[in-house]
Amino acid sequence: MKHLLFIAFIFLFGLGNAQDVKITAGFGDAELKLNQAYSLNSNSSADSLEFSSVKFFLSLVADVNEYVLFDAHRSSISTVQMNELRSVYLGIDSTTNVSGALGGVLDPSLGMYWSWQSGYINAKLEGVFWKDGLRSEFQFHLGGYANPFNSFREIKLVERFSTVILDLAVFSEMADFSIPKVMRPSELGNNLSDCLSLSFRSE
């Protein structure tokens, strides 16, 4: 009985500020479907496209920081419980990038770490797009922790939110698909990281 009371006490007071934060990806108002073609506006750099892979890291800054690796192939929603969440960033900060071999979602065996040079891949977006009837593959591997190619980006959030959504419709309209292979820290990668970070919304 004593134990039960204690557990109830923890639930009522100990986790008072804890909240579930959901992380997901969509296309407009719909849930993202991998390998499904989406049409884009006529002024976009592609006419239509489909995603085969959508993976990204979010850094959730709070009393205890959390790193979330979202992978659309594995799960459409990642949920993490946070205390006093203060801000959210796309990618992994520079200090973590120079801290050697880390574990959990930061384990370099999960495909989100470059091997030819040190550093996390903050986001991987891959798929195919059509422009004027021509089919091309795109591979955007965005990362880089050191200037001038630092791709760590703060995500703007509304005051009270429980869900962080990557809207790939916004990204697809903004991103330049005319150079479809961007796989190293670079100016192009910086631009795509800007587009990607601006494609998140919270609600």
Added chain:
Amino acid sequence: MKWLALFLFSAVAVVQSSQRIPKNWPTPVYDISDDNLKVEKIHLGRLLFYDPILSRDGTISCSSCHSLYNAFAHTDHALSHGIDDRIGRRNAPALMNLAWMSSFMWDGAINHLDMQALAPITHVDEMGSSLPDLIDKLRGRGFYRKKFFEAFGDSTITGQHLLIAIAQFSSTLISADSKYDKVMQGSDAFSDAEERGFALFSRLCADCHIPPLFTSNDFASNGIPIDSSLMDMGKMEVTTNPADSLLFKIPTLRNVEFTYPYMHDGRFKSLYDVLDHYNDLKKPKDKRLEKIQLAENERVELVAFMLTLTDREFLFNQKFAFPKELLQPRE
């Protein structure tokens, strides 16, 4: 009495953890204290270093290109030699005193000793494997599940633990017991030629090859022209900054007697070839090289000094040698 015992015990612990750092050396970048290094992790790293299981087809290990008897360089191979007889673009560097290095590779692409092994394990011209494939193979071996458990208290093999084990072994490869070191400590003396060579070295070479590590850990262009078949741009390949064009890591000169062939592409076979290159340089971009003008006797004296950087205790250290445990029949 209990307190006294505790005090003595702590004193012993402090002495032990500082023992790895040679006297009068700077603080290492990588934590080699007993707080971080663990015998079982070092041993696991040594097993992995010598085990060709790291390569895709099980033919190449780290030691294939980094052999103890030449200070973990690759004798007579200008460029690294990987699986399927593939040849890489760069010379396999000697491995020693890595705990004092702030970046790795000829172009500085790697920022931490933990992450170094990832590059050769995955490079198509080296071991051609991938971390997930390698982890799968290791997980299938009871031998390694046991070793990972002994090292990390967890028999689930992860990329993190694999890389840390190799890094811990690598960090113990410390060479600080050459004739040069003994002379500096007052327990040996240079010959006349070595003494003159040391004076020449201090005047002409020590801007970049700074004792006691005999490197500044920095990058420089030493004036060798680009090899038109390799088109290696050095550090610029990583940073894309034109100012980094043809800059390569300044290597340590410890055990240089055995680390031939020299330069990032192994183009020079002997120390005399290297000195001739510096001697013949016309208007080098790096002004530090301008003063190198050696007479015939000075070349010999400089080489005589460089040979005092040979550390036989290191080159024959059985703690770094092939672990016979790997010869046990595989389950």
